Amino acid sequence: MKPAGAVSEVTKIDQIETLILDIPTIRGHVLSMATMRTQTAVLVRIKFADGSEGVGEGTTIGGLSYGAESPESIKSAIDTYMAPALVGRNGDDVNGAVQLVDKLVKGNRIAKAAVEIALWDGLGKRLGVSVAQLFGGAVHERLPVAWTLASGNSETDIAEALQMIEACRHNIFKLKIGKRDVKDDVAHVARIKQAVGDAASVRVDVNTAWSLQDARWGLKGLQDAGCELVEQPVPARYRRAMAELAAGYEIAVMADEALNGPEDALEVASSKAADVFAVKVAQSGGLKRASEVVAIAQAAGLGLYGGTMLETGLGTAAALQLFATVERLDWGTEFFGPLLLTDEILANPITYRDFCVEIPKGAGIGATLDADKIAFFRRDGGRTLKALAGE
Numbered sequence: 001m002k003p004a005g006a007v008s009e010v011t012k013i014d015q016i017e018t019l020i021l022d023i024p025t026i027r028g029h030v031l032s033m034a035t036m037r038t039q040t041a042v043l044v045r046i047k048f049a050d051g052s053e054g055v056g057e058g059t060t061i062g063g064l065s066y067g068a069e070s071p072e073s074i075k076s077a078i079d080t081y082m083a084p085a086l087v088g089r090n091g092d093d094v095n096g097a098v099q100l101v102d103k104l105v106k107g108n109r110i111a112k113a114a115v116e117i118a119l120w121d122g123l124g125k126r127l128g129v130s131v132a133q134l135f136g137g138a139v140h141e142r143l144p145v146a147w148t149l150a151s152g153n154s155e156t157d158i159a160e161a162l163q164m165i166e167a168c169r170h171n172i173f174k175l176k177i178g179k180r181d182v183k184d185d186v187a188h189v190a191r192i193k194q195a196v197g198d199a200a201s202v203r204v205d206v207n208t209a210w211s212l213q214d215a216r217w218g219l220k221g222l223q224d225a226g227c228e229l230v231e232q233p234v235p236a237r238y239r240r241a242m243a244e245l246a247a248g249y250e251i252a253v254m255a256d257e258a259l260n261g262p263e264d265a266l267e268v269a270s271s272k273a274a275d276v277f278a279v280k281v282a283q284s285g286g287l288k289r290a291s292e293v294v295a296i297a298q299a300a301g302l303g304l305y306g307g308t309m310l311e312t313g314l315g316t317a318a319a320l321q322l323f324a325t326v327e328r329l330d331w332g333t334e335f336f337g338p339l340l341l342t343d344e345i346l347a348n349p350i351t352y353r354d355f356c357v358e359i360p361k362g363a364g365i366g367a368t369l370d371a372d373k374i375a376f377f378r379r380d381g382g383r384t385l386k387a388l389a390g391e
């Protein structure tokens with residue numbers, strides 16, 4: 001028996017490993033800045049001194065075309081700078097780890113998120129509770145989930161949308177636009193809205209492709225076509241343009257690329273540069289920072305939407321743990337990442353039904369990796385990207 005007042009042995013962080021997975025997508029995913037045929041995820045596995053483990057994911061979209069971090073830079077930031085600073089520390093002290101990493105590493109939010117998720121996962125597993133419980137407890141068992149139509153072809157998108165409605169899988173569609181002329185994009189959106197009618201909500205993501213002038217024509221055309229929301233129509237730094245668009249049209253304007261953590265969130269909210277926040281765990285810098293972005297939106301009276309970097313089931317499970325605790329998600333979520341990949345890497349896949357995604361049960365983030373799939377898709381496993389894509 002320990003003497004009164006003795007401090008229990010802490011559960012130290014023993015090892016932090018990373019690996020890159022390349023998984024083909026079920027179809028080309030056409031964005032304004034890139035076409036994805038493979039998604040690349042960086043997985044983090046933390047081993048603790050008591051034998052427990054935690055897993056996390058850091059994923060981005062389109063290599064370096066979407067943002068400042070690439071899969072390779074995420075892995076390198078963790079291996080070279082974060083892991084050496086964290087090994088030997090108390091694994092239960094997630095806040096201390098987040099604060100230390102913030103001091104040692106500027107930016108690199110996706111890399112930070114991957115490590116932080118693994119720390120929460122490990123802590124939850126040791127305590128036998130979900131990460132949602134660590135954030136105060138889930139208030140939802142399931143959340144509405146959008147599907148992104150991004151084949152690049154209107155007829156293909158319409159067929160895909162009607163099939164999704166029929167299968168009760170999705171009735172919220174986000175269309176990726178911004179690659180073609182504005183009028184062609186508006187016509188594309190109008191065709192799809194006409195095809196799905198009142199059975200579905202249609203929204204668009206321009207991924208920063210428009211100028212303010214393009215956006216004025218675009219928003220006018222989109223709202224006339226029955227589109228409900230436009231995501232990041234202009235570049236992230238054009239906050240005044242975003243504010244003009246948010247004030248000038250009925251269609252909701254959502255910030256995505258403009259939101260890199262709580263400081264950006266405060267700036268966007270105080271400059272009235274959005275009606276809705278797409279909150280992404282990776283882009284925010286982790287679950288805790290994402291919860292702070294959520295709090296700023298709530299305090300400012302803005303709408304909320306759970307955003308994705310098209311993570312695998314692992315990162316998706318982590319995001320679901322946090323968003324399960326958010327009172328109101330007026331615009332739902334887009335946590336469909338695992339459905340865009342040809343293969344599932346979880347032994348316990350996330351459930352999608354009745355137009356919703358279910359919050360995973362179990363301790364930590366509620367995700368168990370399929371070891372064979374990880375071995376198959378890991379980049380250093382000797383397989384080439386071309387072989388994976390079936391070329």
Ligand SMILES: [Mg+2]
Nearest residue numbers: 205231232256
């Ligand atoms: Mg977006």
